[in-house]
Amino acid sequence: MSVPAVTLKDVAQAAGVSISTASRVLDERGSFSTSAAAVRVRAAADELSYRRNTAASSLRRGATGTFGVLVPRLSDTVMALMFEAIERAARTRGHFALVATCGNEPDDEAQATETLLDRNVDAVILATARVDDRLPESLRRRGIPHVLVLRTDRVSPSSLGDDEAGGYLAMRHLLDLGHRDIGLINGPTFTSTGQDRRSGAERALREAGLTLDPELALTTGYGIEHGVAAGRLLLERAHRPTAIFAANDHLAIGVQTAARLLGLVPGQDISIVGYNDIPLVAQLPVPLTSVRTPFDTIAATALDLVTSKSVEREPIRRALPTLIPRASTVRAPL
Amino acid sequence: MSVPAVTLKDVAQAAGVSISTASRVLDERGSFSTSAAAVRVRAAADELSYRRNTAASSLRRGATGTFGVLVPRLSDTVMALMFEAIERAARTRGHFALVATCGNEPDDEAQATETLLDRNVDAVILATARVDDRLPESLRRRGIPHVLVLRTDRVSPSSLGDDEAGGYLAMRHLLDLGHRDIGLINGPTFTSTGQDRRSGAERALREAGLTLDPELALTTGYGIEHGVAAGRLLLERAHRPTAIFAANDHLAIGVQTAARLLGLVPGQDISIVGYNDIPLVAQLPVPLTSVRTPFDTIAATALDLVTSKSVEREPIRRALPTLIPRASTVRAPL
DNA sequence: CTGTTAGCGCATTCAG
DNA sequence: CTGAATGCGCTAACAG
Numbered sequence: 001m002s003v004p005a006v007t008l009k010d011v012a013q014a015a016g017v018s019i020s021t022a023s024r025v026l027d028e029r030g031s032f033s034t035s036a037a038a039v040r041v042r043a044a045a046d047e048l049s050y051r052r053n054t055a056a057s058s059l060r061r062g063a064t065g066t067f068g069v070l071v072p073r074l075s076d077t078v079m080a081l082m083f084e085a086i087e088r089a090a091r092t093r094g095h096f097a098l099v100a101t102c103g104n105e106p107d108d109e110a111q112a113t114e115t116l117l118d119r120n121v122d123a124v125i126l127a128t129a130r131v132d133d134r135l136p137e138s139l140r141r142r143g144i145p146h147v148l149v150l151r152t153d154r155v156s157p158s159s160l161g162d163d164e165a166g167g168y169l170a171m172r173h174l175l176d177l178g179h180r181d182i183g184l185i186n187g188p189t190f191t192s193t194g195q196d197r198r199s200g201a202e203r204a205l206r207e208a209g210l211t212l213d214p215e216l217a218l219t220t221g222y223g224i225e226h227g228v229a230a231g232r233l234l235l236e237r238a239h240r241p242t243a244i245f246a247a248n249d250h251l252a253i254g255v256q257t258a259a260r261l262l263g264l265v266p267g268q269d270i271s272i273v274g275y276n277d278i279p280l281v282a283q284l285p286v287p288l289t290s291v292r293t294p295f296d297t298i299a300a301t302a303l304d305l306v307t308s309k310s311v312e313r314e315p316i317r318r319a320l321p322t323l324i325p326r327a328s329t330v331r332a333p334l
Numbered sequence: 335m336s337v338p339a340v341t342l343k344d345v346a347q348a349a350g351v352s353i354s355t356a357s358r359v360l361d362e363r364g365s366f367s368t369s370a371a372a373v374r375v376r377a378a379a380d381e382l383s384y385r386r387n388t389a390a391s392s393l394r395r396g397a398t399g400t401f402g403v404l405v406p407r408l409s410d411t412v413m414a415l416m417f418e419a420i421e422r423a424a425r426t427r428g429h430f431a432l433v434a435t436c437g438n439e440p441d442d443e444a445q446a447t448e449t450l451l452d453r454n455v456d457a458v459i460l461a462t463a464r465v466d467d468r469l470p471e472s473l474r475r476r477g478i479p480h481v482l483v484l485r486t487d488r489v490s491p492s493s494l495g496d497d498e499a500g501g502y503l504a505m506r507h508l509l510d511l512g513h514r515d516i517g518l519i520n521g522p523t524f525t526s527t528g529q530d531r532r533s534g535a536e537r538a539l540r541e542a543g544l545t546l547d548p549e550l551a552l553t554t555g556y557g558i559e560h561g562v563a564a565g566r567l568l569l570e571r572a573h574r575p576t577a578i579f580a581a582n583d584h585l586a587i588g589v590q591t592a593a594r595l596l597g598l599v600p601g602q603d604i605s606i607v608g609y610n611d612i613p614l615v616a617q618l619p620v621p622l623t624s625v626r627t628p629f630d631t632i633a634a635t636a637l638d639l640v641t642s643k644s645v646e647r648e649p650i651r652r653a654l655p656t657l658i659p660r661a662s663t664v665r666a667p668l
Numbered sequence: 669c670t671g672t673t674a675g676c677g678c679a680t681t682c683a684g
Numbered sequence: 685c686t687g688a689a690t691g692c693g694c695t696a697a698c699a700g
Binding site: 351352353354355358367369371372390392393394395396 | 669670671672673675676677678
């Protein structure tokens, strides 16, 4: 910085103590001393608006009080919400969260992780995991503290929403409304979210004495454009479904678009359920029924997992989602 | 990190040179040496997968190669896109971008900035500026390198879209389609974007021999819910406008929602133009005509401004936006 | 081009 | 509880 920074030395001098005393008093971890010297040091630090030099502190401590978060992209609102929740949770604990984006390429994922490690983060939080991802394994091998969020490779410590339960809630909601011909648009099979939300949906169908019609179950990406394409496929069928469960909100918006293109009105001719409940969907022309993912809980649990030394506890934690019913779902026609 | 890190010393030893030679060879800034020793050092570094310790390097260099970016929220797609663009531009130059969020409170803005400065960022990039913001002034006074993006206080170095031109494009587009009764939903007056987009729109009207009907010009926030409310106000009028220019995409989506609520079909009964062209709007049931903000250009220019030593050049740079016409705008009824 | 030397600012020994 | 001394890993003078 342009302004010559005030260092511990300045503070110590002003307080009339040694550097090491000043360092100890200002150490936020140790016990809070109330000795005369401590009071003077704090006053001096305040007066001079002293701010610890993180580079020097990290170098010496070997830890930075920083988590590195890796997401595919921040312009995906789900990922932005997840990061914001992690940032809040970190701040609460006096830590800092640092983010890097890596797109969907496994290679870039590994490289971005190295970038984070270069910044001496104390742990890595990955929102990118594929079920067959090599990166978590590599982190385990190298003994690098890490936790997976939202998605899991089913091995490394993970904090996520209970996607099976969420899938169940979504499908059950449609069944309760009397729907029997229900389409499913699922996310990529390489994500645990894709797999688990589908399992949950199938469980709900089984409970109702139904099975998933393979012709009505599509697997695709997580973008709006995928939702449009999949929606068209389902809705152009001779015997079209009366409801569709889309495994994320973008897909569901795409289905709304597809419906309009075919002259169908969402929440009238076709019921639609999304997943994640991003803020946008409550405000759409036809507000979307969606399964809300508890981002704050997931973030807090993730930090617990990655900071606790005890490995013996259940390493894969799932937070229960909630279904938020809105105008996009209505009773099935008789 | 758990694995004992390999240091310069290890590399130097393996290459049979001194630490300082190794340091020099691996210095990415200086000229690229091809001497035998240099080759050996690079081989050794590669072999041992050496990674520079940023804390130590920053401490010594006094610079971190890091920009601190401050945004209100990342779950606002516009801000996420802006940050992603800055991140890309920084990476291109071998730098790193670090983000902090601060909501809309000026107090939190100042505090978040301090958090970034604590991390020894080389410069601060603010996407938060209000026209009467005190923070840029405080940064100028303290001699802290900074640049404002997207919004400007009209004093500090800034890189933004040409909002006046964008407002002109949007309004001109509607006029060219034959609309004469045009509503304007504008962003907060404390943002330069709000002010400038409105001026541009007014210029287009003047050129067409019209003036802005004050009753059709609303000023509000930038959220979807604001768009819904403002849209209702405009569309419930006895003599309702045939077109609306909303100063950002969220407002425009809100207007679409308001239209539907009143039984009007966007792109048919009412034409709507948004601003920023976030990816979502191209995929809506009625794809939205929008003014595209050139985020990558803005990011590159911002980094130029903040890294160049020359203060003499124009410190407020504006990148031209483009209008992307889509189905939400149609010819005015006769 | 090379190596030697001296710190960057801080946290932590170790003596007192 | 305190202060003096040491070095985290790296870079920048300096001298060869």
